[in-house]
Amino acid sequence: MYKTCFLINAGEDPFRFKGHDAEVAIRAAFPEIKGYVQARALPGQESPAFSGSAELWFDDSSIAIAACVIGIGGLLAEGLEVQSCLSGMERVVVRTAEYITADRVKGVYPFRKKPGLTLEAFQHHWWHTHGPIAALTEEALSYVQIHTRADSQETVSPVYDGITEISWPDIETAGRAIGSRQMREDQGNDAPNFVDMESISLFMVKEEVIIEP
Numbered sequence: 001m002y003k004t005c006f007l008i009n010a011g012e013d014p015f016r017f018k019g020h021d022a023e024v025a026i027r028a029a030f031p032e033i034k035g036y037v038q039a040r041a042l043p044g045q046e047s048p049a050f051s052g053s054a055e056l057w058f059d060d061s062s063i064a065i066a067a068c069v070i071g072i073g074g075l076l077a078e079g080l081e082v083q084s085c086l087s088g089m090e091r092v093v094v095r096t097a098e099y100i101t102a103d104r105v106k107g108v109y110p111f112r113k114k115p116g117l118t119l120e121a122f123q124h125h126w127w128h129t130h131g132p133i134a135a136l137t138e139e140a141l142s143y144v145q146i147h148t149r150a151d152s153q154e155t156v157s158p159v160y161d162g163i164t165e166i167s168w169p170d171i172e173t174a175g176r177a178i179g180s181r182q183m184r185e186d187q188g189n190d191a192p193n194f195v196d197m198e199s200i201s202l203f204m205v206k207e208e209v210i211i212e213p
Contacts, residue, residue: 001034001213002064003146004087005163006054006072007110011080013040014052022210025075030056032063035213039205042105042171048203051080053108057213061087061149068156084110084159088148093131099141104167105174105204106142110160112199114192122161123147125194133186134164138177142167160199171204 008014015038017025026036035057041048054072058064068085076082113122126145134143146163148156168174177183191197 001057001059001090002061002087002149003090004056004058004064004067004085005146006056006068006082007050007084007086007160008052008054008076009050009081009083010041010048011051012077014077014080015040015054016075016077018208019210022075022208026056026072026210029070029072029074030058030063030067032058032060033211034058036211037213038208038210039106039108040208042204042206045204049201050083050108050203052205061151065149065152065155068152068158085156086110086146086148086158086160086163087152087156088146088162091127091131091145091147093143093145094135094137094140095142095144096140098169099167102141102167102169104141104169105171105206107164107166107168107174107178107202107204109164109166109200109202111162111164111201112159112196113161114194114196117194119148119150119153119161122194126162130187130190130194133190136182136186137166138180138182139168139173140166140177141169174204
């Protein structure tokens with residue numbers, strides 16, 4: 001399936017609807033939708049760049065790209081807007097059995113590619129070189145890369161070239177992993193080879209699964 005991600009500007013609860021009402025609203029906007037998850041930024045973060053994210057899954061890549069153009073304005077709380085939309089492929093580096101049933105939190109890392117790298121070279125390094133390193137993220141339930149599609153670049157003009165999503169059982173576990181040597185050194189030393197380090201934004205979220213993808 002193809003995935004479209006909306007990153008929503010900082011503010012309060014970014015979504016107008018929850019539960020069944022959110023499902024009705026998203027199906028009305030996108031009848032072809034196959035999955036929908038709303039994620040709200042966890043409280044207590046120091047000046048997070050985003051208040052949340054919306055993730056939509058489709059069978060058709062052209063519909064996924066068109067979703068960025070159509071937008072999700074009708075689902076957002078008053079005064080909030082989408083800062084960036086990315087449409088592409090979800091590549092799962094690791095996902096444990098516990099991920100399915102865990103009451104988890106997720107770190108969302110949008111970023112841009114290193115200046116001078118082609119999109120192809122950026123994605124190849126991210127998947128083939130960084131992916132095996134990232135698979136060792138301590139205590140992670142899931143590590144996912146979202147790769148923008150080359151054919152969406154002109155239509156969507158995304159602010160970011162990719163998004164990393166890492167799930168943990170709770171915020172304390174996430175904190176240990178983020179501060180671990182494995183993330184700081186192993187992943188941190190490789191990241192400058194393909195990432196514009198100044199472009200990285202991290203925010204922690206709690207997911208609400210509206211339509212299981």
